[in-house]
Amino acid sequence: xxxxxxxxxxxxxxxxxxxxxxxxxLSWDFETYIPSKAVPYRAEQxxxxxxxxxxxxxxxxxxxxxxxxxxLGFDPGLEEGANIREWRRSYDRATKIPVALIEEFEKTRTxxxxxxxxxxxxxxxxxxEPHVEKIVTLTxxxxxxxxxxxxxxxxxxxxxxxxxxxEQVKPILKELRAALVDLLSEIETETKSLxxxxxxxxxxxxxxxAFSREVAGAFGYDFAAGRIDTTMHPFATTLGPFDQRIxxxxxxxxxxxxxxxxxxxxxxALYEQGLPPDRAGLPSGEAxxxxxxxxxxxxxxNHVGRTPEFWHLWHPTACKYLPDLTRFSPTxxxxxxxxxxxxxxxxxxxxxxxxxxxxxxxxxxxxxxEGRLKVKDLPEAWNTRFHELFGLVVPDDARGVLQDIHxxxxxxxxxxxxxxxxxxxxxxxxxxxxxxxxxxxxxxxxNYAPLLGWLRENVHxxxxxxxxxxxxxxxxxxxxxxRYRIDYLRRKYLS
Amino acid sequence: xxxxxxxxxxxxxxxxxxxxxxxxxLSWDFETYIPSKAVPYRAEQxxxxxxxxxxxxxxxxxxxxxxxxxxLGFDPGLEEGANIREWRRSYDRATKIPVALIEEFEKTRTxxxxxxxxxxxxxxxxxxEPHVEKIVTLTxxxxxxxxxxxxxxxxxxxxxxxxxxxEQVKPILKELRAALVDLLSEIETETKSLxxxxxxxxxxxxxxxAFSREVAGAFGYDFAAGRIDTTMHPFATTLGPFDQRIxxxxxxxxxxxxxxxxxxxxxxALYEQGLPPDRAGLPSGEAxxxxxxxxxxxxxxNHVGRTPEFWHLWHPTACKYLPDLTRFSPTxxxxxxxxxxxxxxxxxxxxxxxxxxxxxxxxxxxxxxEGRLKVKDLPEAWNTRFHELFGLVVPDDARGVLQDIHxxxxxxxxxxxxxxxxxxxxxxxxxxxxxxxxxxxxxxxxNYAPLLGWLRENVHxxxxxxxxxxxxxxxxxxxxxxRYRIDYLRRKYLS
Numbered sequence: 001x002x003x004x005x006x007x008x009x010x011x012x013x014x015x016x017x018x019x020x021x022x023x024x025x026l027s028w029d030f031e032t033y034i035p036s037k038a039v040p041y042r043a044e045q046x047x048x049x050x051x052x053x054x055x056x057x058x059x060x061x062x063x064x065x066x067x068x069x070x071x072l073g074f075d076p077g078l079e080e081g082a083n084i085r086e087w088r089r090s091y092d093r094a095t096k097i098p099v100a101l102i103e104e105f106e107k108t109r110t111x112x113x114x115x116x117x118x119x120x121x122x123x124x125x126x127x128x129e130p131h132v133e134k135i136v137t138l139t140x141x142x143x144x145x146x147x148x149x150x151x152x153x154x155x156x157x158x159x160x161x162x163x164x165x166x167e168q169v170k171p172i173l174k175e176l177r178a179a180l181v182d183l184l185s186e187i188e189t190e191t192k193s194l195x196x197x198x199x200x201x202x203x204x205x206x207x208x209x210a211f212s213r214e215v216a217g218a219f220g221y222d223f224a225a226g227r228i229d230t231t232m233h234p235f236a237t238t239l240g241p242f243d244q245r246i247x248x249x250x251x252x253x254x255x256x257x258x259x260x261x262x263x264x265x266x267x268x269a270l271y272e273q274g275l276p277p278d279r280a281g282l283p284s285g286e287a288x289x290x291x292x293x294x295x296x297x298x299x300x301x302n303h304v305g306r307t308p309e310f311w312h313l314w315h316p317t318a319c320k321y322l323p324d325l326t327r328f329s330p331t332x333x334x335x336x337x338x339x340x341x342x343x344x345x346x347x348x349x350x351x352x353x354x355x356x357x358x359x360x361x362x363x364x365x366x367x368x369x370e371g372r373l374k375v376k377d378l379p380e381a382w383n384t385r386f387h388e389l390f391g392l393v394v395p396d397d398a399r400g401v402l403q404d405i406h407x408x409x410x411x412x413x414x415x416x417x418x419x420x421x422x423x424x425x426x427x428x429x430x431x432x433x434x435x436x437x438x439x440x441x442x443x444x445x446x447n448y449a450p451l452l453g454w455l456r457e458n459v460h461x462x463x464x465x466x467x468x469x470x471x472x473x474x475x476x477x478x479x480x481x482x483r484y485r486i487d488y489l490r491r492k493y494l495s
Numbered sequence: 496x497x498x499x500x501x502x503x504x505x506x507x508x509x510x511x512x513x514x515x516x517x518x519x520x521l522s523w524d525f526e527t528y529i530p531s532k533a534v535p536y537r538a539e540q541x542x543x544x545x546x547x548x549x550x551x552x553x554x555x556x557x558x559x560x561x562x563x564x565x566x567l568g569f570d571p572g573l574e575e576g577a578n579i580r581e582w583r584r585s586y587d588r589a590t591k592i593p594v595a596l597i598e599e600f601e602k603t604r605t606x607x608x609x610x611x612x613x614x615x616x617x618x619x620x621x622x623x624e625p626h627v628e629k630i631v632t633l634t635x636x637x638x639x640x641x642x643x644x645x646x647x648x649x650x651x652x653x654x655x656x657x658x659x660x661x662e663q664v665k666p667i668l669k670e671l672r673a674a675l676v677d678l679l680s681e682i683e684t685e686t687k688s689l690x691x692x693x694x695x696x697x698x699x700x701x702x703x704x705a706f707s708r709e710v711a712g713a714f715g716y717d718f719a720a721g722r723i724d725t726t727m728h729p730f731a732t733t734l735g736p737f738d739q740r741i742x743x744x745x746x747x748x749x750x751x752x753x754x755x756x757x758x759x760x761x762x763x764a765l766y767e768q769g770l771p772p773d774r775a776g777l778p779s780g781e782a783x784x785x786x787x788x789x790x791x792x793x794x795x796x797n798h799v800g801r802t803p804e805f806w807h808l809w810h811p812t813a814c815k816y817l818p819d820l821t822r823f824s825p826t827x828x829x830x831x832x833x834x835x836x837x838x839x840x841x842x843x844x845x846x847x848x849x850x851x852x853x854x855x856x857x858x859x860x861x862x863x864x865e866g867r868l869k870v871k872d873l874p875e876a877w878n879t880r881f882h883e884l885f886g887l888v889v890p891d892d893a894r895g896v897l898q899d900i901h902x903x904x905x906x907x908x909x910x911x912x913x914x915x916x917x918x919x920x921x922x923x924x925x926x927x928x929x930x931x932x933x934x935x936x937x938x939x940x941x942n943y944a945p946l947l948g949w950l951r952e953n954v955h956x957x958x959x960x961x962x963x964x965x966x967x968x969x970x971x972x973x974x975x976x977x978r979y980r981i982d983y984l985r986r987k988y989l990s
Contacts, residue, residue, distance in 0.1 A: 015543075022540045026520050037720040038738035041775070045517045045735065048510075225532040240540065243533035280536070 005068035006080060009087055010282060012062060016053045017281030023049040024239045032229045032247065058094045066091055079284045082465040086283035089162065096145045105138050109410050116408035123398035125379045128408070133375045135410050136368050143369070153369045156413030160290040161420060163467040166366055169416050172423065172482045177359050177389075179486040183352060187340060187493045199336040201324035203255040211255070211321040212248065212262035215314070219300055220452040221246075221266045222273055234261045236268035236297075241280035244269040255322055256337065263305040267297035270452060274460025283464040290414070291480070292459065292468050294421020295428055302351055303429045303488070304451070308334040309444040340493065342390050344399040352489055355422055356389045361404070361415040369412055424472060426485035428459065431476040500563035501575060504582055505777060507557060511548045512776030518544040519734045527724045527742065553589045561586060574779045577960040581778035584657065591640045600633050604905045611903035618893035620874045623903070628870045630905050631863050638864065648864045651908030655785040656915060658962040661861055664911050667918065667977045672854050672884075674981040678847060682835060682988045694831040696819035698750040706750070706816040707743065707757035710809070714795055715947040716741075716761045717768055729756045731763035731792075736775035739764040750817055751832065758800040762792035765947060769955025778959040785909070786975070787954065787963050789916020790923055797846055798924045798983070799946070803829040804939040835988065837885050839894040847984055850917060851884045856899070856910040864907055919967060921980035923954065926971040 074081035112131035143152035279285025367373035569576035607626035614623035638647035774780025862868035
């Protein structure tokens with residue numbers, strides 16, 4: 001009976017995946033090619049498919065199968081046991097929230113997103129305030145229903161980074177903050193001289209496309225199982241076991257948007273292409289967390305791409321596709337790609353200051369969820385803390401508390417995964433350098449296969465078999481730490 | 496109870512449509528942008544969605560609702576009555592075939608399609624013969640289960656042209672054949688002088704795209720509810736109530752492929768864009784038949800586009816986008832677009848000879864289904880009849896009996912809808928000319944709205960409310976006749 005239950009869980013899980021992957025095709029088309037008038041009906045198609053998938057997975061019979069399968073005592077270190085653990089987590093989280101609350105949350109999100117867009121356009125937080133109020137209230141209700149030991153925030157971060165708590169993250173971010181502030185004071189003077197438009201020029205879209213495609217291919221992206229299209233907001237998405245697509249945007253003056261955008265999304269797509277395709281639809285065939293996912297994108301974008309080694313190797317190819325780059329030496333290009341500057345906007349931030357933006361958001365949303373900060377005091381709290389961290393006065397809410405979409409989507413607990421991604425990237429890279437002999441020489445020669453092979457072996461192939469912290473321990477010897485990233489940044493920006 | 500049953504039928508019908516339209520998005524992506532390795536899983540997604548839709552619609556409860564709704568005695572001339580009539584037809588046809596037969600037919604089709612491709616490549620009918628044998632046997636079984644009065648062929652054509660029988664089609668095609676043979680003997684000498692490559696030149700893809708888009712827009716195609724992409728085999732497809740997409744192909748030497756291809760698919764898309772969007776998912780919001788659908792594509796492609804009036808108006812625009820066309824006068828272009836030549840291949844045939852190709856196929860598949868022709872005698876029957884009709888000796892089976900995919904797909908009864916489309920196009924055009932004052936002047940000036948308005952009013956808006964023959968009677972005063980097309984061709988090719 002129990003083994004049959006495990007088989008039935010597999011079958012159901014694959015059916016849910018099939019529906020969600022079909023929805024992913026509809027979403028991809030929604031973002032890339034849909035004609036404008038087709039939008040409302042597409043939203044109906046998508047919510048129907050998602051509702052079907054939800055109903056299939058939360059069917060009480062799934063609970064029965066789970067109970068039966070759990071009694072069989074599968075080893076939690078093996079695939080079956082891990083799948084059961086992950087189904088249990090998802091099933092409990094999905095069934096603990098009553099349908100009425102899900103619907104109220106969805107409605108609130110829809111209205112909050114519109115209000116946020118208007119509030120940001122007018123730089124007027126008061127338009128957004130009542131919506132954040134409601135989002136925080138409903139999110140707290142969800143956290144209470146899900147349950148937690150220390151902070152309700154832990155119940156939220158569980159969606160993105162299973163097994164991680166606020167208490168674990170805090171000391172790591174504290175250590176990182178101190179190090180970044182030091183680092184900034186040391187490098188500030190020498191790098192500030194580089195103007196923002198240093199690399200600006202005339203770069204044809206065809207040239208940018210050809211160049212970024214060649215780089216993605218060299219990194220190991222399989223174009224027979226993917227493609228690159230154009231959207232305003234770049235993303236990577238998976239439409240099925242051999243279908244990992246990327247999008248990017250092109251700026252005729254700045255080739256860096258598309259180039260580093262494609263490297264970033266290629267990192268995400270390489271992770272998905274490295275998951276075991278015969279496990280598609282099972283937890284063991286799925287990415288484990290956002291913090292691990294983001295480590296893959298950051299690793300290829302920053303550790304591999306934003307380096308002098310990259311530009312020494314790729315300079316001729318870049319000049320072939322983008323002739324206006326011949327004005328620059330490889331060293332110029334590497335400097336431009338590593339420019340450091342304080343700024344108000346997270347998505348425009350460089351490698352060094354990026355995590356300070358995240359820190360700020362983590363502290364504030366943690367305080368909101370724990371009830372230590374009132375929504376109406378949020379803008380002031382933002383501006384005060386921003387000044388402490390960056391030494392800059394926020395000019396308006398649009399460039400402050402209103403800049404990100406996340407809270408309007410109800411995604412509290414999401415922000416720290418960006419920094420976890422950065423930390424994991426540095427830590428994985430350090431481990432790969434130790435374990436793969438001659439890795440940096442290989443990378444300097446454009447032989448990216450050994451690095452990808454190491455990531456496949458130590459990260460990709462495992463799917464959700466281990467919790468993120470365990471995955472990091474198995475790959476690097478310890479759970480996520482700040483010091484690998486600190487060492488990396490100091491090496492890269494001070495030498 | 497009965498009215499509630501009607502509401503439930505509407506709801507179920509819309510749910511089935513939602514699933515099928517979601518599948519249409521997946522199919523569109525399959526034809527346009529899918530990466531090669533993603534194909535097998537996409538096939539799984541598609542067959543899952545289609546199976547879900549089939550199960551929903553053939554649920555016995557649908558039969559109960561139908562019975563209850565039928566007892567309410569809705570007027571069959573009104574929308575509700577027509578919807579019930581159409582659901583009944585679909586429900587009976589879907590439920591009369593046992594699942595085992597459906598599955599055997601699907602397997603047979605899959606193998607037949609592969610065998611056909613191989614047989615055609617090697618021009619060897621014997622490779623395909625056993626598959627046709629099986630297709631004909633299973634098709635006969637289906638026809639017997641569906642039921643018919645005179646010929647089993649009637650049960651097949653019902654899928655494509657509801658309410659039409661072989662006996663109705665025969666005399667019309669006979670009249671057409673005699674007229675075409677006469678016409679060919681009269682025009683042959685003067686038109687044969689035009690070489691096949693008369694219009695060949697150098698036409699950039701960008702120029703072809705811009706030109707055909709402008710023409711499609713002028714005809715009335717709404718790009719906010721559609722788009723044009725590139726595929727090997729052009730098609731039009733509907734992905735939802737405001738999402739009618741077109742594809743085409745580009746040949747750098749021949750702009751006619753893309754131009755007339757886009758006009759043709761635009762005709763299909765205009766029909767779909769003219770269906771009442773608030774009825775999407777109900778029979779009253781669906782196209783009525785292939786013979787009506789094809790009339791819309793042929794009308795815009797041939798009656799509007801393949802004319803001296805078109806080229807006199809569009810010559811400057813064409814030359815702007817495709818400068819190599821400046822070698823030609825408007826009259827040259829019109830002559831090139833109306834070139835008549837005997838050929839072996841249906842899809843390459845001109846307006847005058849096209850229906851002779853269809854006639855041949857209709858006679859042969861009718862004889863196969865009625866058991867008057869053995870599959871092994873098919874190639875000889877083809878070649879003999881081809882020689883009688885065209886006066887040409889078929890050089891090999893690839894250019895003869897193996898050229899079309901339809902029989903490998905099990906689509907017997909499909910071919911006559913092409914000719915019905917041609918006949919309907921001429922008949923509708925004649926009616927429009929009578930009813931819309933100054934129509935030909937309007938068309939000559941590029942004012943296509945009155946024609947589109949007449950088609951919307953008399954064809955598009957009705958969906959499946961009337962059977963095709965009734966729709967034609969309401970729009971033109973009589974059911975489909977041969978003489979309008981004969982008059983049209985004689986006027987166009989003899990004056």
